[in-house]
Amino acid sequence: xxxxxIIILFATANLALGQDQMQDSLLRLDxxxxxxxxxxxNLVGSRVIVPDENLVAFNKQASLTGxxxxxxxxxxxxYGNNMLSTIxxxxxxxxxxxxxWNNFSINNYTLGQTDFSTVPLSVTxxxxxxxxxxxxxxxxxxxxxxxxxxxxxSYRKNMTAEIxxxxxxxxxxxxxxxxxxxxEKLSYKINAYYNVSENDFLIPERNLRQEHxxxxxxxxxxxxxxxxTDDQKLxxxxxxxxxxxxxxxxxxxxxxxxxQQDENLRTSIQYxxxxxxxxxxxxxxxxxxxxxxxxxxxxxxxxxxRIEGFSKITTSLAKNHIVxxxxxxxxxxxxxxxxxxxxxxxxxxxxxxxxxxxxxQKINYxxxxxxxxxxxxxxxxxxxxxxxAYQLFQRSRHKLKLKVSSSVNYRIPTLNDRFWQNAGDPxxxxxxxxxxxxxxxxxxxxxxxxxxxxxxxxxxxxxxxxQWKPTNMGNSRPENVKTVEIxxxxxxxxxxxxxxxxxxxxxxxxxxxNSTVLEAEREIEIGKHLVYVPSHKANVxxxxxxxxxxxxxxxxxxxxxxxxxxxxxxxxxxxxxLHDVGFQYALPSGIxxxxxxxxxxNTNYQTYAGYxxxxxxxxxxxxxxxxxxx
Amino acid sequence: MKKxxxxxxxxxxxxxxxxxxPQVQSSGNxxxxxxxxxxxxxxxxxxxxxxxxxxQLAAYKNTNGDFIGDVIQDVEIDNNIxxxxxxxxxxxxxxxxxxxxxxxxLQASVIDKPRYMTIDxxxxxxxxxxxxxxxxxxxxxxxxxIDLTTFEIESTIATEPGVEQILEHSGxxxxxxxxxxxxxxxxxxxxxxxTILADLRIATxxxxxxxxxxxxxxxxxxxxxxxxxxxxxxxxxQTINLNGEILSDVEFFEGKVYYxxxxxxxxxxxxxxKDETIIDNVELGLPYAFxxxxxxxxxxxxxxxAYGSEGEFIHYTSDGEFVAVFTSGILPTxxxxx
Numbered sequence: 001x002x003x004x005x006i007i008i009l010f011a012t013a014n015l016a017l018g019q020d021q022m023q024d025s026l027l028r029l030d031x032x033x034x035x036x037x038x039x040x041x042n043l044v045g046s047r048v049i050v051p052d053e054n055l056v057a058f059n060k061q062a063s064l065t066g067x068x069x070x071x072x073x074x075x076x077x078x079y080g081n082n083m084l085s086t087i088x089x090x091x092x093x094x095x096x097x098x099x100x101w102n103n104f105s106i107n108n109y110t111l112g113q114t115d116f117s118t119v120p121l122s123v124t125x126x127x128x129x130x131x132x133x134x135x136x137x138x139x140x141x142x143x144x145x146x147x148x149x150x151x152x153x154s155y156r157k158n159m160t161a162e163i164x165x166x167x168x169x170x171x172x173x174x175x176x177x178x179x180x181x182x183x184e185k186l187s188y189k190i191n192a193y194y195n196v197s198e199n200d201f202l203i204p205e206r207n208l209r210q211e212h213x214x215x216x217x218x219x220x221x222x223x224x225x226x227x228x229t230d231d232q233k234l235x236x237x238x239x240x241x242x243x244x245x246x247x248x249x250x251x252x253x254x255x256x257x258x259x260q261q262d263e264n265l266r267t268s269i270q271y272x273x274x275x276x277x278x279x280x281x282x283x284x285x286x287x288x289x290x291x292x293x294x295x296x297x298x299x300x301x302x303x304x305x306r307i308e309g310f311s312k313i314t315t316s317l318a319k320n321h322i323v324x325x326x327x328x329x330x331x332x333x334x335x336x337x338x339x340x341x342x343x344x345x346x347x348x349x350x351x352x353x354x355x356x357x358x359x360x361q362k363i364n365y366x367x368x369x370x371x372x373x374x375x376x377x378x379x380x381x382x383x384x385x386x387x388x389a390y391q392l393f394q395r396s397r398h399k400l401k402l403k404v405s406s407s408v409n410y411r412i413p414t415l416n417d418r419f420w421q422n423a424g425d426p427x428x429x430x431x432x433x434x435x436x437x438x439x440x441x442x443x444x445x446x447x448x449x450x451x452x453x454x455x456x457x458x459x460x461x462x463x464x465x466x467q468w469k470p471t472n473m474g475n476s477r478p479e480n481v482k483t484v485e486i487x488x489x490x491x492x493x494x495x496x497x498x499x500x501x502x503x504x505x506x507x508x509x510x511x512x513x514n515s516t517v518l519e520a521e522r523e524i525e526i527g528k529h530l531v532y533v534p535s536h537k538a539n540v541x542x543x544x545x546x547x548x549x550x551x552x553x554x555x556x557x558x559x560x561x562x563x564x565x566x567x568x569x570x571x572x573x574x575x576x577x578l579h580d581v582g583f584q585y586a587l588p589s590g591i592x593x594x595x596x597x598x599x600x601x602n603t604n605y606q607t608y609a610g611y612x613x614x615x616x617x618x619x620x621x622x623x624x625x626x627x628x629x630x
Numbered sequence: 631m632k633k634x635x636x637x638x639x640x641x642x643x644x645x646x647x648x649x650x651x652p653q654v655q656s657s658g659n660x661x662x663x664x665x666x667x668x669x670x671x672x673x674x675x676x677x678x679x680x681x682x683x684x685x686q687l688a689a690y691k692n693t694n695g696d697f698i699g700d701v702i703q704d705v706e707i708d709n710n711i712x713x714x715x716x717x718x719x720x721x722x723x724x725x726x727x728x729x730x731x732x733x734x735x736l737q738a739s740v741i742d743k744p745r746y747m748t749i750d751x752x753x754x755x756x757x758x759x760x761x762x763x764x765x766x767x768x769x770x771x772x773x774x775x776i777d778l779t780t781f782e783i784e785s786t787i788a789t790e791p792g793v794e795q796i797l798e799h800s801g802x803x804x805x806x807x808x809x810x811x812x813x814x815x816x817x818x819x820x821x822x823x824x825t826i827l828a829d830l831r832i833a834t835x836x837x838x839x840x841x842x843x844x845x846x847x848x849x850x851x852x853x854x855x856x857x858x859x860x861x862x863x864x865x866x867x868q869t870i871n872l873n874g875e876i877l878s879d880v881e882f883f884e885g886k887v888y889y890x891x892x893x894x895x896x897x898x899x900x901x902x903x904k905d906e907t908i909i910d911n912v913e914l915g916l917p918y919a920f921x922x923x924x925x926x927x928x929x930x931x932x933x934x935x936a937y938g939s940e941g942e943f944i945h946y947t948s949d950g951e952f953v954a955v956f957t958s959g960i961l962p963t964x965x966x967x968x
Contacts, residue, residue, distance in 0.1 A: 079669075250669060250670070250671040250700045250718065250719065251671050252671045252696075252697070252698075252699035252700050252716070252718075252719040252721075253699070253700070253716075253719040253720055253721055253737065254669075254700055254718050254719050254720055255720065255742070255743075257742075257761060257762075295762050295766075296761035296762035296763065297761070297762055297763045297764050298762035298763065298764065298765060298766040298767075299764075468937070469936055470915060470916040470934065470935075470936055470937060476937065522915075522935070524957070525939075531938070563667075563670070563672075564667075564938065564939060564940050564960060565936065565938060565939035565940070566939060566940040566957055568687065568688075568940050568957065570674065570687055570688040570691060570959070571672055571940075571960070608670075609667070609670040609671065609672055610669065610670040610671030610672060610697075610700065611671075
């Protein structure tokens with residue numbers, strides 16, 4: 001079957017190339033999406049969030065956790081400060097978000113989710129959020145959304161170097177350095193980081209210091225690209241991450257014996273060929289994820305080795321239409337003391353074909369279809385995506401755009417779901433999400449004022465929802481037990497204003513998420529909210545720059561979350577608001593000094609039941625930036 | 631009619647009470663001890679009153695402002711003071727049964743993964759698993775002796791690994807050892823000399839230990855065995871086989887042992903071992919607790935339902951007639967009658 005698919009793909013590709021009319025109808029192929037950040041092209045009917053660079057800069061030295069919590073569609077629950085942090089994207093659970101790095105999936109395959117506390121924001125040059133379904137683009141897990149990280153290389157004569165050091169509360173020290181040098185032919189970059197913290201923060205309202213929560217992490221991402229010819233390039237990237245932490249005990253005490261070390265090695269080689277008729281993009285990556293958990297002398301070591309490869313061919317069949325076909329393979333080998341014979345092996349393949357471009361009346365469209373195959377597993381659903389974008393109105397700098405999309409998305413059961421000894425079920429069905437959304441974008445500009453407003457509504461219906469259920473054998477087993485409906489509304493407004501040397505940027509975001517159980521075995525659960533999904537979330541960020549000064553203010557409101565399936569108020573975590581303030585001063589020599597106060601009002605809050613989060617804390621940052629065009 | 635009026639009045643009073651302060655009535659109380667989710671620090675205590683059939687969810691939290699801790703494993707009573715063993719929080723918390731207010735907490739590095747407790751006079755004996763060895767083995771289990779007058783640790787008694795349930799009887803401690811099926815033992819300890827008298831290999835899944843009305847010591851095993859221990863020779867004197875696995879939370883009441891087995895509540899007479907079914911078709915998602923009200927023989931069940939979900943507290947009369955079901959805290963594990 002696999003071989004057959006490969007033959008089909010190459011046969012169609014050759015056929016396409018053989019056609020002469022192609023030459024006339026050729027689009028500018030250099031616009032074709034290469035990296036995740038170009039999701040906008042692939043998912044024209046969806047809202048794609050490219051975060052404000054000020055917001056990225058504000059959180060740069062921390063992990064992705066804080067940054068993602070400053071977005072209204074994502075809720076991160078953390079088992080303490082800088083401890084395990086998992087995402088709920090648009091009301092889904094932690095494994096229903098796909099995380100990509102330079103075109104490859106980097107979710108942990110045993111649990112099927114990402115611990116965002118181990119992903120430093122500083123390492124990525126681009127981060128894009130794609131709320132809503134998009135498995136045809138994001139692959140398995142893209143039911144709630146996709147977080148796409150990328151490190152694109154540039155081929156312009158350039159050199160930049162940056163070094164940043166910060167000192168913060170609870171003996172927190174963060175260092176990062178980056179260097180980038182490129183010519184027309186060759187491009188090289190490295191981003192390196194080192195973080196260490198005692199993390200013995202004062203717990204608000206308790207007057208107690210947190211014990212046993214220290215951490216230390218370091219790593220580097222390096223990329224090297226070479227243009228073989230004007231239309232061919234070869235790029236290599238490597239990302240090594242080492243994260244050690246003591247496991248923060250609960251608020252009511254507990255073990256001070258456990259710690260965890262995460263090691264991730266992610267490598268890839270990608271080749272791109274840009275011919276007059278088509279573009280070929282192929283890549284192969286090797287990934288090694290190691291999680292080493294210790295409690296006293298007991299040790300649990302989980303290792304996942306993976307090779308993932310893809311090949312994508314893009315061409316134009318008719319004027320204004322681009323056709324793309326992608327084959328992807330993923331070979332996974334896991335060592336896990338919980339599995340039968342302490343290991344598991346799985347192969348995944350997928351084929352995706354898409355057409356996108358412009359229809360009559362200047363309607364932009366993208367139509368995808370993807371099929372995933374998994375070794376020794378029931379068939380996955382066919383995953384189509386159809387997105388349309390139509391400009392309703394344009395006059396000078398005022399634009400009103402309508403976006404519509406519909407997609408079927410999927411999540412393959414995790415290795416734990418399939419292979420856990422005496423519990424896992426290899427016959428589990430793939431979870432399926434059916435997402436429909438409608439959005440309006442209004443961009444307007446008057447002289448020095450630019451305002452971008454968007455409103456999106458969606459309905460995401462998730463069936464074959466997997467949940468671990470107790471059995472009468474005294475253990476638990478995963479089953480496809482539920483149907484979940486998520487209805488949501490997202491409002492965003494970004495305003496920027498400039499007069500002389502004063503720049504103002506104000507972002508407002510609000511998300512309403514109604515994530516409820518439609519079908520379940522127990523009647524009492526029907527109509528109840530999914531756990532750890534706030535119905536309301538809102539964010540405000542204000543960035544003011546005047547000459548060499550910058551003032552930043554961020555507020556994050558998180559509504560109440562239920563933590564138990566029957567939604568008893570007793571177990572609900574209360575709503576909270578966090579306020580962060582930052583000041584920055586830039587010297588002409590390329591040195592910038594910054595000072596940040598996080599949780600300025602010393603709010604007592606929890607994002608995962610039972611784990612303390614820090615009160616008011618401070619951070620002082622020095623940054624040196626060097627740029628040269630020679 | 632009068633009863634209904636009383637019920638109505640009590641609802642009014644309760645509904646109008648200003649800050650949800652729970653009211654511990656003078657009698658007819660069943661305290662439902664809910665384990666909580668592991669690692670979420672949400673162990674809780676509910677109160678069911680059998681007189682007016684009211685159920686107060688999380689009464690302890692409403693009184694003290696916070697949950698009692700992480701994973702409540704066992705609660706033992708002494709003179710209206712309750713001692714809660716918190717397996718996840720590695721501590722013992724004492725509170726008053728009269729108003730549920732916290733009194734004190736005992737914490738020490740030696741209290742690592744505490745399990746169960748028994749009280750004799752002013753001393754409490756606490757089983758403790760101790761730290762993990764390689765491959766999650768246990769190498770340093772012990773019994774911690776606590777002086778209840780000072781609420782301080784007095785001494786420790788080293789034991790074989792995996793000490794679980796514990797019962798004091800006539801100067802001896804009877805301690806089951808199980809640890810997820812690794813051991814099938816009962817350890818007998820002489821309190822005065824703090825020495826181990828015997829470590830018997832008995833049936834599979836030794837768990838709860840109880841004394842019957844003839845002063846005999848029994849061990850309930852999850853494999854369905856009731857093992858009698860000869861308290862003079864410290865040996866097994868007889869084993870009653872209940873033909874199949876049971877919830878090892880059993881109850882001795884008026885000459886019979888009541889237990890939950892395969893969706894039914896059954897009873898067996900220890901002197902002429904023949905089992906009878908009291909209630910049929912009691913289907914539980916996750917059988918977690920079972921008890922008999924010592925005052926009237928009413929039957930109570932705790933259904934864990936699913937990990938991470940509220941459980942259910944189910945009340946039947948002694949004849950097996952259904953009375954009520956309430957949503958309980960997470961994983962109801964033990965009932966205390968006051």
